[in-house]
Amino acid sequence: MRIVVVGAGLGGVAAAVGLHRLGHEVTLFERGAELREAGTGIAIMPNGQRALDALGLAGDVRRHAMRGGRMGLRDRLGRPLLVADVVRAQQEVGTVAVVERALLHRGLRAGLPAGLVRTATPVERLEPDPTGVSVISDGEPVARAEAVIAADGIGSRLRGQLFPGHPGLCRTGRMDLRGMLPRPAGLATDLIAGQLVDRRSGAMFGLFPVGEERLYWFTDSALPETPHKTPPETPSETQHGALPGAQEARRQMLSLMADWHPLVTELIEATPAADIYVDAITRLAAPLPSYAAGRIALLGDAAHAMPPDLGQGASQAFEDAAALTRHLSGAEPADVAERLLRYDAERRPRANRLMRAASRQSRLTSQTGAAAWVRDALLRAVPSRLATRQLAALWHA
Numbered sequence: 001m002r003i004v005v006v007g008a009g010l011g012g013v014a015a016a017v018g019l020h021r022l023g024h025e026v027t028l029f030e031r032g033a034e035l036r037e038a039g040t041g042i043a044i045m046p047n048g049q050r051a052l053d054a055l056g057l058a059g060d061v062r063r064h065a066m067r068g069g070r071m072g073l074r075d076r077l078g079r080p081l082l083v084a085d086v087v088r089a090q091q092e093v094g095t096v097a098v099v100e101r102a103l104l105h106r107g108l109r110a111g112l113p114a115g116l117v118r119t120a121t122p123v124e125r126l127e128p129d130p131t132g133v134s135v136i137s138d139g140e141p142v143a144r145a146e147a148v149i150a151a152d153g154i155g156s157r158l159r160g161q162l163f164p165g166h167p168g169l170c171r172t173g174r175m176d177l178r179g180m181l182p183r184p185a186g187l188a189t190d191l192i193a194g195q196l197v198d199r200r201s202g203a204m205f206g207l208f209p210v211g212e213e214r215l216y217w218f219t220d221s222a223l224p225e226t227p228h229k230t231p232p233e234t235p236s237e238t239q240h241g242a243l244p245g246a247q248e249a250r251r252q253m254l255s256l257m258a259d260w261h262p263l264v265t266e267l268i269e270a271t272p273a274a275d276i277y278v279d280a281i282t283r284l285a286a287p288l289p290s291y292a293a294g295r296i297a298l299l300g301d302a303a304h305a306m307p308p309d310l311g312q313g314a315s316q317a318f319e320d321a322a323a324l325t326r327h328l329s330g331a332e333p334a335d336v337a338e339r340l341l342r343y344d345a346e347r348r349p350r351a352n353r354l355m356r357a358a359s360r361q362s363r364l365t366s367q368t369g370a371a372a373w374v375r376d377a378l379l380r381a382v383p384s385r386l387a388t389r390q391l392a393a394l395w396h397a
């Protein structure tokens, strides 16, 4: 059966590989001139790793699973609020793997013959009819397929076409910086591993090892006032939008975090501005009524764009890709609509639940004043066993 995948991000590539391995005739369209994934590290949660296992794609990720140390939430000075032992968490629920985005993308796309990929081809719209879907780029049909997977990311144009009444994206009012650097010799960075929160500003700093040699850090803070009101089309485009440039954003973070644990500013300072990514955080303004419409299915951020606070965006895209691959196994053209409805029934409740949970987590870590004081007191009182159980519930696929 002919299947078109639109968008070669992490989700689209994983789905294309899975569907290709089933024996379907897959074409992957990407608007960019080349296949690539820009920017720093990404945390892949145990459920995302299991989805990649199902697709036979977990190799690079599993190699990066954390091996030891203590992780969790700390206050701005690095004092534990709720931290757990990584080895014990690994035995109970699996552990987080933090991977370089470019490496992960390269590993996934290695499973895809080059002849199946059409770069520099932005899909403009889909024209479905009873027997298939015509894929239109630049005003011309570029493919015809019995099924189309729209994996065109957070700013998905195809989502807007399928659900014209949907309100699309909204800004969360938060700005995130991400950076990666070689692990500096002689710094006890384990002391601040995990996430540091500050109840005065509502800002957060996160730090994870990427293998033995590198560190990935990120910040989350209130978005500075900007004159632009429209949400960015994709997170990476925000670098060129109304946000402060990396240099200015880094300066702002150094000032905001000047009296945090000294390692925080040391690590930000040690990262060249050219290696820092700045995003205004957006999410779907409302859940979609369906992830499937006839012969077309939505996948990844196109279906359920959420704030990054639970580190679940890519893991959910991988769960989508694994579920689609299962539901389209042995499918014939006449079954497609029915199979995609099963995909929707399986995936939408879970991914929408995680979208809500990610927004709640974002509100929790960005609290200030008395609410944040209560949060910190409660976190200190929670036994780490209970926290591990809560994580297990989120990570259960």
Ligand SMILES: Cc1cc2nc3c(=O)[nH]c(=O)nc-3n(C[C@H](O)[C@H](O)[C@H](O)COP(=O)(O)OP(=O)(O)OC[C@H]3O[C@@H](n4cnc5c(N)ncnc54)[C@H](O)[C@@H]3O)c2cc1C
Pocket: 006, 007, 008, 009, 010, 011, 012, 013, 029, 030, 031, 032, 041, 042, 043, 044, 045, 121, 122, 123, 124, 151, 152, 153, 154, 156, 157, 176, 178, 234, 235, 279, 299, 300, 301, 302, 308, 311, 312, 313, 314, 315, 316, 317
């Ligand atoms: C600051 C930040 C930190 C994050 N941290 C994490 C984390 O630690 N863990 C995690 O799991 N997730 C994280 N995420 C979320 C994660 O990055 C996304 O959920 C994931 O990359 C989405 O993948 P995708 O394939 O759905 O979309 P994308 O990666 O956006 O891919 C979409 C692709 O479609 C292409 N495209 C778009 N329109 C068209 C078109 N019309 N025609 C053809 N091609 C098109 C784009 O060029 C792109 O290649 C984070 C996000 C942000 C902003």
